[in-house]
Amino acid sequence: MDFKALADLIENGVPFQKMLGIRVSEIAAGRVKLFIPFREELIGDTRRPALHGGVLSTLADLCAGFAVWSCGHLNDRIATIDLLVDYLRPAAAQDLYAEATVKLLGNRVGNAHVVLWSKETPDQYVAEGRGVYNIRRSE
Numbered sequence: 001m002d003f004k005a006l007a008d009l010i011e012n013g014v015p016f017q018k019m020l021g022i023r024v025s026e027i028a029a030g031r032v033k034l035f036i037p038f039r040e041e042l043i044g045d046t047r048r049p050a051l052h053g054g055v056l057s058t059l060a061d062l063c064a065g066f067a068v069w070s071c072g073h074l075n076d077r078i079a080t081i082d083l084l085v086d087y088l089r090p091a092a093a094q095d096l097y098a099e100a101t102v103k104l105l106g107n108r109v110g111n112a113h114v115v116l117w118s119k120e121t122p123d124q125y126v127a128e129g130r131g132v133y134n135i136r137r138s139e
Contacts, residue, residue, distance in 0.1 A: 003027045005074055010034065010066055020055070022062065030102035032067040034059060038095050038119075050090035056127045057085045059098045060114045064131030067100035068110030075138030081109070085129040092126075095119040100131070108135055 007024040010017060020042075025033040036042070036059055044052025061083050069078045097117050104111035109132065116127040 001029065001070055001072065002074055003070070006066065006070060009074070010062070017062065020058065022059070025097070026099075027066075027070055030067060030071050030105070031100070032063055032070055033097065033099040034063045034066070035095050035097045035119075038093060040093075042096075043093055045090065048090050049093040051093065051096060053087060055096065056087065056091055056116055057083065057129075059096060060085050060100075060116060060127060060129045061131055063098040063100040064112035064114040064129070065133050067102050067112040067114075068105065068131075068133045068135065071102055071105050071110065072135060073138050077136035077138070078110075079134045079136075080131060081134050082132040083129065084131075085127055087127050089124065089126050091116070092118040092120065096126075097122070103130075106135075107137070109133065110135055 042055050043049045100112045100114040102112045115125045
């Protein structure tokens with residue numbers, strides 16, 4: 001896998017991801033760490049303030065999916081089969097981080113575990129989850 005090309009795809013290759021400002025922190029085979037720099041538009045609860053739950057689930061899905069993709073080839077196709085996100089506490093109005101690790105990798109299906117945290121409290125997860133992905137090999 002060309003990790004530099006995968007990082008460019010994550011940051012610049014998909015308009016939705018680019019709009020969210022998703023950035024790559026680390027990539028290795030079977031492990032990806034991403035973050036979204038804080039912007040006011042990402043707030044879902046202005047009283048706390050806290051990030052919108054959809055921002056968390058989006059970052060969880062992308063991070064877990066790209067962790068699975070990092071084990072294959074750039075021309076493979078990855079699609080979400082199932083995503084489970086447990087929201088543990090409000091995500092502060094700060095940069096949001098996620099790290100995913102592949103737990104199962106088959107020929108057609110991959111499974112990854114993901115944890116999310118706010119920048120200033122990396123020891124307190126705001127969410128965790130699991131993603132299951134269909135893999136279509138490019139061969």
